[in-house]
Amino acid sequence: MSILIDAWTIAWKDLSNELKTKQTIGMMVIFSSLVILVFSFAFDPTNNMVKAVIPGLVWLITIFSGILGLNRSFLSEHENDCLTGLRSAPIDPSSIYLGKVLANFIVVTVVQVISIPVLFILFDYRFLGAILWFMLIVIVGTFGFIIVGTFLAALAANAKNSEMLLPVLLLPLLSPLMIAAVQGTRIVLENQDISDAISWLQLMAAYDLLFLAACFFLFEFIMEGS
Amino acid sequence: MKELGNMLELKNMTKILGDKLILKNVSLVLNKGETLAVIGPNGAGKSTFFKCTVGLLQPTSGDIIIEGQKIQKNSAEIKRKIGFLGHESFLYNTLTPMENLKFYGKLFKVKNIDEKATRLLKEVGLHYFKEIPIRSFSRGMMQRLAIARVLLAEPDILMLDEPHTGLDQEAVALLNRIIKQKQTNGTSILIISHDFDQVHELADRVTILNKGRITETIQLTSDIDLPKMKDWYAEAVAQK
């Protein structure tokens, strides 16, 4: 229980800081809008192709902007060596991980709430799918992305070139999740048989649980050391 | 003022980092209410020694015993007893002093955080700056706040890693006043320092860590003055 309280304390520290400065969220929103803009040059939005690329774009903007936030989340702890401060505090190291997952998840979700509608508007896309299923898929997929992403951000933060290292480590590991998320999103947006989307959702949920457990136990090893 | 009994005991602690033997069979006892200073040349393994003691690094072999209890990996209870003032401040640049203290207070499960934090900020003279993000603080102000952070949890053992580095006269005086006050309260203190003046002023006992070994220890009785201590140190280091 105290793990969760500590995790929330750490998450709240990051979030309240973000509320004050709004720097990371602002950057992420602007960046994802720019990605949408670039893609609208690449795929002509007036064309019929739009329908085919929308499900992929939802996830592309999430991942691209999410990586920006993930990079920050552990680098900021290296200023003044705060991470050592956290490690010398009487808390379970895993609560640092949970706290960061929580904070990152909330930040990325907030960015999505803004950027996905922007995507639909700029691509002039009429949303006809089942909104609740769509939201569920987005949440489960994003959660998996954050679970693995936060873990690897902590790992990459040990390197000097962590900003470059993180995507290289993260994207191959995300590939099964992204396949499932994009396919699930496509099925929901095109109003196809929901039961197909449910099987993708199950795959994502299994991925989330498996990696949450693995990362939770392995995080201690990342925190150890000089 | 002095009570009997060991607060902290290190038994044959050895640490190998990479291919290098950093600490060789370090054994040390810190009594209750005692102030022990560890001095030694650069690269003697002082920082590693400290990190092992605080529990940030796992010693390769050997035991660390606090109040008769062996330290287990990541034991929260033990960590609460230790106040660690590191080389860096461990403070968040974007937060205000008050927020920093409250954050750490919550992690250390301190009761009456607000009240204590306000009192400590007054004590270290940062009361008027309590709503300013500490990004703009000078090294001295940071260090004062770092001290307040350490004291917030009311630790039984204070571990200070070169606390006087980069401080001006006023801040040094403040720090020494706080340390002395803690000494009278019966807190055990372990200091790593290069600053002989301060060590002489604060410590009850001085020990030398050279090339990963504890080489010599003296009790700072009243007949040992500063030059005498310096001579003793020069001699002890030159021997090896």
Add this chain to the structure above:
Amino acid sequence: MSKVSGIIDKLLFFTLVPSFFLALWLVFIWSPVERVMGAPQKIFYFHVGCAWVAFLAFIIVGYYSVRNLIKPNMNHHIAAGISAEIGVIFTTVTLLSGMIWGKSSWNTWWTWEPRLATTLILWFIYVAYLFVRKMEGSWENIARLSAVFGIIGCINVPIVFMAIRWWNTKLHPVVFGEGKDQSGGGIAPEMLLTLLFSIFTITVLYAFLMRKGIEIEKMRDTVRRAKNRAISRLAS
């Protein structure tokens, strides 16, 4: 100890060389030419062998990663690294031969066939793993971090395979009849024997490379230590 390992090295070497020639003979002369595909089908013997070693090498990386987390050990750290490096080579060969195979049998350089696509992702995971190992810091630190990444990567590979296979069958079911015979459905006995023998040969090659690589890396380490010692002696 060194005597035994010397014998193992010799044994590996003297198994490897004759069996390699034998494998080449089996593949190109002895085994019959496939009627539909013709000569390009021969690439399949090497392709499957390399793919098997690529995945085997990654399992070895995972195995040494787990051992390394339990107790840091320089030898395990080196073994995991060498296995990953060899794995990259075999994964690359698998991808290239797979592409040539695809071009000749399906007339396309690339298809999102689950096994091929998983191999591609495996290649990326290998490269990422090697990047983690290139980080600065003490070897213990790197050993721990790379071991953590190796384990996570290992967990990921089967999920990737599952996801890609699912993706393919749900959207456009497998249309390539030949795709299935890779697992050996109606394969001629000569072909099967040749296949098994070439898999054996390539596995021996992997074991041989692994031992040589570890030896070289250990020598490098010894030289580095000697250098450090010399420098510290000169300095003092």
